[in-house]
Amino acid sequence: xxxxxxxxxxxxxxxxxxxxxxxxxxxxxxxxxxxxxxxxxxxxxxxxxxxxxxxxxxxxxxxxxxxxxxxxxxxxxxxxxxxxxxxxxxxxxxxxxxxxxxxxxxxxxxxxxxxxxxxxxxxxxxxxxxxxxxxxxxxxxxxxxxxxxxxxxxxxxxxxxxxxxxxxxxxxxxxxxxxxxxxxxxxxxxxxxxxxxxxxxxxxxxxxxxxxxxxxxxxxxxxxxxxxxxxxxxxxxxxxxxxxxxxxxxxxxxxxxxxxxxxxxxxxxxxxxxxxxxxxxxxxxxxxxxxxxxxxxxxxxxxxxxxxxxxxxxxxxxxxxxxxxxxxxxxxxxxxxxxxxxxxxxxxx
Numbered sequence: 001x002x003x004x005x006x007x008x009x010x011x012x013x014x015x016x017x018x019x020x021x022x023x024x025x026x027x028x029x030x031x032x033x034x035x036x037x038x039x040x041x042x043x044x045x046x047x048x049x050x051x052x053x054x055x056x057x058x059x060x061x062x063x064x065x066x067x068x069x070x071x072x073x074x075x076x077x078x079x080x081x082x083x084x085x086x087x088x089x090x091x092x093x094x095x096x097x098x099x100x101x102x103x104x105x106x107x108x109x110x111x112x113x114x115x116x117x118x119x120x121x122x123x124x125x126x127x128x129x130x131x132x133x134x135x136x137x138x139x140x141x142x143x144x145x146x147x148x149x150x151x152x153x154x155x156x157x158x159x160x161x162x163x164x165x166x167x168x169x170x171x172x173x174x175x176x177x178x179x180x181x182x183x184x185x186x187x188x189x190x191x192x193x194x195x196x197x198x199x200x201x202x203x204x205x206x207x208x209x210x211x212x213x214x215x216x217x218x219x220x221x222x223x224x225x226x227x228x229x230x231x232x233x234x235x236x237x238x239x240x241x242x243x244x245x246x247x248x249x250x251x252x253x254x255x256x257x258x259x260x261x262x263x264x265x266x267x268x269x270x271x272x273x274x275x276x277x278x279x280x281x282x283x284x285x286x287x288x289x290x291x292x293x294x295x296x297x298x299x300x301x302x303x304x305x306x307x308x309x310x311x312x313x314x315x316x317x318x319x320x321x322x323x324x325x326x327x328x329x330x331x332x333x334x335x336x337x338x339x340x341x342x343x344x345x346x347x348x349x
Contacts, residue, residue: 014051017041021052032148039152138162139179142294144273152186153193158272159293179293180212182270196232200253201240203228209245210269214289217254221269222247231257277314277322284308284330284344291326294319295342302345305332 021038041048137157139145145157150167157163161179172188176197185193187206195202197211200218207225211218220229222245229251230242241258243251250269252259271278272290279287285306292298294316301308308330314322327334327344335343 014047015054017048018051018054035150036148036152039150135165136162137165141296151188151191154184156182156184156273158182161293176211176213176218178213180210180272182208182210182273184208198253199232199255201230201232203230212290217252217259219250219252220245221250221264223266223269229253229258271313272316275316277316279310279312279314281309281311284310284326287326288344291316291319291322295323297340297342299323299334299342299344302343305330305344305346 021041042052135149137145137147137155139157139159139161141160143159147155147157147163149155149165149172151172153172155163155174158180161181162177163181164175164177166173170191172191172193174183174193174195176195183193183195183204185204185206185208189205193204193206195211197213198218200211200220202209202211202220204225204227207227208223209225209227210221210223212221220227224247227245228242229245231240231253233240243258243261245251245261248264248266249261250264251261268278268280277287277290283306284301287310288299288301291314310326310330312329314325316322323334323342326332330344331347332344333347335345
């Protein structure tokens with residue numbers, strides 16, 4: 001087989017692979033592993049990207065994807081600026097790579113019919129206004145979970161947490177509906193990564209940070225890179241306050257606005273990922289907010305002891321015993337008369 005024949009066979013194989021990827025990614029059974037494999041396939045060779053682009057162009061000509069940007073459905077398919085420059089350079093060179101022979105491929109491909117059905121269905125979904133689907137991830141009390149998103153970013157969800165993910169052409173948007181999560185974000189300068197959590201709005205390009213959403217506030221702690229934190233909303237006519245955090249800084253956002261920027265550490269911010277809670281001169285009210293994620297019956301501090309300071313490392317494998325230890329350490333008593341709430345107050349003895 002001569003060189004031209006080998007290249008032709010390879011081209012047809014890439015087209016088959018590109019079509020198969022479209023079918024797999026839009027199936028109901030697609031997994032995070034499938035998306036990771038797809039991202040690796042796209043990054044492995046410019047020829048793979050060209051095959052995928054050719055498939056998108058083909059379905060656009062057929063009318064299936066005319067109003068549906070393929071990079072919105074598959075964020076991994078967006079070429080980097082460097083890749084775009086390489087393609088422009090390649091296109092201007094005198095010796096060009098063999099072009100895809102779509103007509104010949106269509107005549108001989110065994111998967112084109114299935115791929116056409118899938119892409120026409122996608123187009124109809126897009127035109128009907130449904131667009132890219134949202135992903136929802138959640139954990140139960142006592143459960144933690146690590147999620148790999150479509151762009152390779154990783155999110156570790158703490159117990160009793162819920163995260164909604166919506167990726168688009170312009171933005172990678174997430175919302176922490178409840179609980180706590182640690183984000184390790186893949187850098188993409190063309191698409192910022194945002195997190196909405198209660199009264200806080202967080203915006204990054206690529207970094208590591210922890211978000212803790214509580215009843216009255218949201219705390220953001222940065223363990224790497226830079227994070228912009230702002231108020232999600234403010235009074236009409238006023239500009240939301242914002243602050244930039246760097247490594248080992250944290251801030252709290254509540255209905256009254258941004259708090260003061262304070263120092264933190266990876267040990268303090270990510271203690272829960274190691275199965276412990278670390279408190280360093282922490283107000284009791286804040287410590288209980290964290291512990292309540294693990295308790296079946298939440299605990300609350302009476303106003304007279306809410307600001308008492310707590311320091312120490314506590315296991316979260318047995319949260320009820322941890323609450324007892326905190327009660328003893330601060331010379332408090334626990335009132336269990338309300339079956340839905342444990343109230344900590346001063347021990348008068």
